[in-house]
Amino acid sequence: MDGPPAVIWREEVERLLRYEDLVPRLEQALGLFSRRDAAAVLQPVRTAVPLSKHGGFFLLMPAYMEQDGVLCTKLVCAYKREDESSLPATQATVMLLDPLYGNVKAVMDGEVITAMRTAAVSAISAKAVCPAAPDAGTAPPQCIVVFNLFNVRLLLQVRVWSHSKERAESFVASLGGAASACVLVEAAVSGADAIVTATRSTEPLLLGRWVKPGAHVAAVGACRPDWRELDDRLMEEAVVYADSREAAMVESGDIILSGAEVFAELGEVLNGTKPAHRDKTTVFKSLGLAVEDAVSAKLVFDQWEDRTSSV
Ligand SMILES: NC(=O)C1=CN([C@@H]2O[C@H](COP(=O)(O)OP(=O)(O)OC[C@H]3O[C@@H](n4cnc5c(N)ncnc54)[C@H](O)[C@@H]3O)[C@@H](O)[C@H]2O)C=CC1
Ligand SMILES: O=C([O-])C1=[NH+]CCC1
Numbered sequence: 001m002d003g004p005p006a007v008i009w010r011e012e013v014e015r016l017l018r019y020e021d022l023v024p025r026l027e028q029a030l031g032l033f034s035r036r037d038a039a040a041v042l043q044p045v046r047t048a049v050p051l052s053k054h055g056g057f058f059l060l061m062p063a064y065m066e067q068d069g070v071l072c073t074k075l076v077c078a079y080k081r082e083d084e085s086s087l088p089a090t091q092a093t094v095m096l097l098d099p100l101y102g103n104v105k106a107v108m109d110g111e112v113i114t115a116m117r118t119a120a121v122s123a124i125s126a127k128a129v130c131p132a133a134p135d136a137g138t139a140p141p142q143c144i145v146v147f148n149l150f151n152v153r154l155l156l157q158v159r160v161w162s163h164s165k166e167r168a169e170s171f172v173a174s175l176g177g178a179a180s181a182c183v184l185v186e187a188a189v190s191g192a193d194a195i196v197t198a199t200r201s202t203e204p205l206l207l208g209r210w211v212k213p214g215a216h217v218a219a220v221g222a223c224r225p226d227w228r229e230l231d232d233r234l235m236e237e238a239v240v241y242a243d244s245r246e247a248a249m250v251e252s253g254d255i256i257l258s259g260a261e262v263f264a265e266l267g268e269v270l271n272g273t274k275p276a277h278r279d280k281t282t283v284f285k286s287l288g289l290a291v292e293d294a295v296s297a298k299l300v301f302d303q304w305e306d307r308t309s310s311v
Helices: 008-014 017-034 113-129 144-153 165-174 184-187 232-237 244-253 266-271 290-309
Strands: 006-009 047-051 056-065 069-078 090-097 104-109 136-138 156-158 179-181 192-199 216-219 240-242 284-286
Touching: 006 008, 006 290, 008 104, 008 113, 008 290, 017 266, 017 290, 056 240, 056 290, 069 113, 069 290, 090 113, 090 290, 104 113, 104 290, 113 216, 113 266, 113 284, 113 290, 156 165, 156 184, 165 179, 184 216, 240 244, 240 266
Parallel strands: 006 104, 136 156, 136 192, 156 179, 192 216, 216 284, 240 284
Antiparallel strands: 047 056, 056 069, 069 090, 090 104
């Protein structure tokens, strides 16, 4: 119990966290969250502190899983500015604590955890409500983890768009030709069965008239009440799912400003208490949940403990 916390940084987190472990744990965690069972998951809507001077916001994301003995919080700074900084626009650090005594067990890199669990939950949403193995278009090019996950499990063809042509092309090149870059969003999404938007856009960039009826949209960006990625027509025509109803009503500009109703949480579909409308156009509004970080950090820490105790 005593002694300094373990520090588990980027390279080690990348080595220790595997999708084959992560995806089932996330599906279980999303279902537990949607049951609103306080003994299973306690997760308030996160606190957001605007960093107006710097064009960003600071998020404090606690979660407590009493039955699993997991107490975790993630600190995130996310920025909408386009600058030459070599630092990522979303920076995150995760702290895993012992709920019995309150001591910090580990401090770990949150960027890999955030990228992997966000991609995994997007893929889980597609698996839960997509009609079939889709032929997809992915909007901006930084979703390498989304591509790997979707491509492994679901997709036959991937098209990529970014408002930076260079980023789109370098991303496609990094995928070894398994995708193609598009100059226009419309070309990237036309006819696609599954679309992922994960941009820092604050205005709608995916228009409902471009989206094939019955397609699934996993909307990862626009996690602020005045930010948009999706236009009103898409929000009106689609059946809208979210990771958290409470978070959506406070954080999602696409839901708040369009007046769209959240039909169900992803966890409710996974629990079988709400239907997956696979025959309709669907939007999964992903905001990011602390419980996703908690199960990810627990997986990393358990793997880290196994390896250090066996040395
Ligand atoms: N739902 C979730 O769980 C999470 C959501 N996010 C959100 O996802 C978005 C992407 O996050 P990151 O991958 O860290 O950002 P990033 O900076 O790595 O990539 C964002 C992409 O958006 C592009 N972009 C910037 N301004 C744009 C505009 N006006 N129109 C279109 N594209 C634009 C950038 O060129 C870049 O390719 C952010 O809004 C972030 O807040 C981030 C982490 C988790
Ligand atoms: O869940 C998360 O880590 C985030 N959601 C929006 C910005 C970062």
